[in-house]
Amino acid sequence: MQLVERTSIKKTDPRYAAIDAASFASKNLYNAANYLVRQSFIFQGKYLGYAEVFHLIKTHEAYQALPRKVSNDVLRLLDKNWKAFFQAIKVWEADPSKFHGRPKLPRYKEKTKGRNILI
Structure with a gap:
């Protein structure tokens, strides 16, 4: 069991601007790291794990x-998303009827409006 707490903050809250800036920075990091992993996977056929991405970024x-x-x-979240993609590929290869199509690579977050989770 995983216990979590979720807090919703309205735009009128004085803390909103700081949290929004941090989640935007989180999105930028996610996209930069995802770029490294995607390029390695697409062009070299090699998956970069968490430790390798950490040392590069x-x-x-x-x-x-x-x-x-x-x-x-x-x-770590990006690493988890990539591992879920690889697991989905294995399941899809075994039984494609469970999916509408081939699973796709983890995508980038939207450049200007996108935000990412803060853990």
């Missing part, structure tokens, strides 16, 4: 824009 401005703990959680 730890000096990137998107990684440093957030506290280290939050940045690492964003990278």
Whole structure:
């Protein structure tokens, strides 16, 4: 069992601007790391795991824009999304009738309006 707490903050709340900026920075990190993983997978056929992505992106401005703990959680989330994609591919190859089509690579977050989760 996983216990979570979800908090909704209205746009009129004074904390909204700081949280929005942090979630935008989280989106930027997610997209930058996803770019590295996608390029490696598409052109070299190699999946970059969490540790490899961390070492490639730890000096990137998107990684440093957030506290280290939050940045690492964003990278873990991306790793989890890619592993779910690979698992879906295995299930699809075994029985394609469970899907409407072939599972797609994890996508980028929307560039200007997109936000990402803060853990």
